[in-house]
Amino acid sequence: MQTRVNKVAGFLKDYAMDALLVMQPENRFYLSGFTGDAGALLVTAGQSYIITDFRFIEQAREQSPHLELIKMETTLADALVDMAGRLNLHVLGFEADYISYKFYDTLHKKLGEVSLRPVEGIIEQLRLIKDKNELETIQRSMALLDEGFKYICSFIKPGISEREVALELEMFMRYRGAEKTAFPFIVASGPRAALPHGVASAKTINTGDVVTLDFGVVVDNYNSDMTRTISLGSPSNQIKQIYNIVLEAQLAGLVAVRAGVAASAVDKAAREVIASYGYGEYFGHSTGHGVGLAVHEGPRLSLRDDTVLQEGMVVTIEPGIYLPGTGGVRIEDSVIVEKEGCRLLTKSPKDRLIEL
Known part of the structure; x- marks a missing residue:
């Protein structure tokens, strides 16, 4: 699965973004192997991360050893704000056909000067051909x-x-x-x-x-x-x-x-x-x-x-x-x-x- 993550990371430059937030369940599984009900991936050009809460920490550790595990203490939006500062993110991509307007609005307000970039089909294109x-x-x-x-x-x-x-x-x-x-x-x-x-x-x-x-x-x-x-x-x-x-x-x-x-x-x-x-x-x-x-x-x-x-x-x-x-x-x-x-x-x- 690391190879799949690397392929997605390779698209970041093409879309002029520093990281991609992955929340769509099938896409999330495709890159991580994680089957929990709550969690998100943050793919960057270097290290990539799986973010989840207390209920799924051990599951994520077992299923996604190739990703750095981030425990979500409050909300996903708050975790992303913390990571954006730590990783010096300027442009964050997201799955345009998945996240709700409410979540987008929350991210937009909390991330401040970090630009949000809608993208479509990056992971879906990889999924077309089965190994x-x-x-x-x-x-x-x-x-x-x-x-x-x-x-x-x-x-x-x-x-x-x-x-x-x-x-x-x-x-x-x-x-x-x-x-x-x-x-x-x-x-x-x-x-x-x-x-x-x-x-x-x-x-x-x-x-x-x-x-x-x-x-x-x-x-x-x-x-x-x-x-x-x-x-x-x-x-x-x-x-x-x-x-x-x-x-x-x-x-x-x-x-x-x-x-x-x-x-x-x-x-x-x-x-x-x-x-x-x-x-x-x-x-x-x-x-x-x-x-x-x-x-x-x-x-x-x-x-x-x-x-x-x-x-x-x-x-x-x-x-x-x-x-x-x-x-x-x-x-x-x-x-x-x-x-x-x-x-x-x-x-x-x-x-x-x-x-x-």
Whole structure:
């Protein structure tokens, strides 16, 4: 992790700042390994620091031995005032998209002549490409999803509620090592499958319902994400038709993924398939996103993101069609970007609409 800290310190001169305050939890963990609820990092060109209170002192000492530990006696703002004087700081950078205006105002008043400089994306750019250890952890997180999907297909039956399915799925994966869910599970059945983010409700799943299952877990701080659409018995012909269209689009997106390709090109590959069948207006979200310490992180596989994919990135491919009042289909896999293509991390069956 010292190497990561050194890389961030190397950006300080480029942004004409003496130090960078890091508070966003995923960024803080990425540079420190610290998992406590309260703490901040101060990265300088020389020594870097972790600041926390009495509750987390021993934890920080154990998890972040490469950082100098500063015990926060009162508030973080007061600790920063003391450090600014001790380190002769003139310009302090901060994560513009994380800290609140209230905290910014407090710092501005207490730091006096120290200038505050908003910056974005420094650490997030480093996080885009995962190293070997990160990829191994993400693979373990993803593997739980395949286990969970196989199990939940044996559990779902007519008369059970969406919430019961979500709870059973969560418990199954937590017993097998998941720390928590990556997000509230989407279990959307029947007409509710037309809701792209139809979080599990009290609705009963009935024979003939299509069911969208979008779920992910956290293992050793790293997220996973997968979606499969199944049906309870035989669904309508229209649902069968759009399933095949979405599958074709998803496979086109997967084929488009490789190092050197723009994220927008992957989105285009999947989107054009759906549009060619006349369902373009029913696919209103991006084709995918990055996955790592956050379940939704860069790059975004959308028409507006021209980020060039690089080896070691982990992204999702998840096109969908959503028909209000009827239902919907989404198929999502997470993959590692490689030089000549991509490697599937989620391998649950999808070549046909599974009818339970």
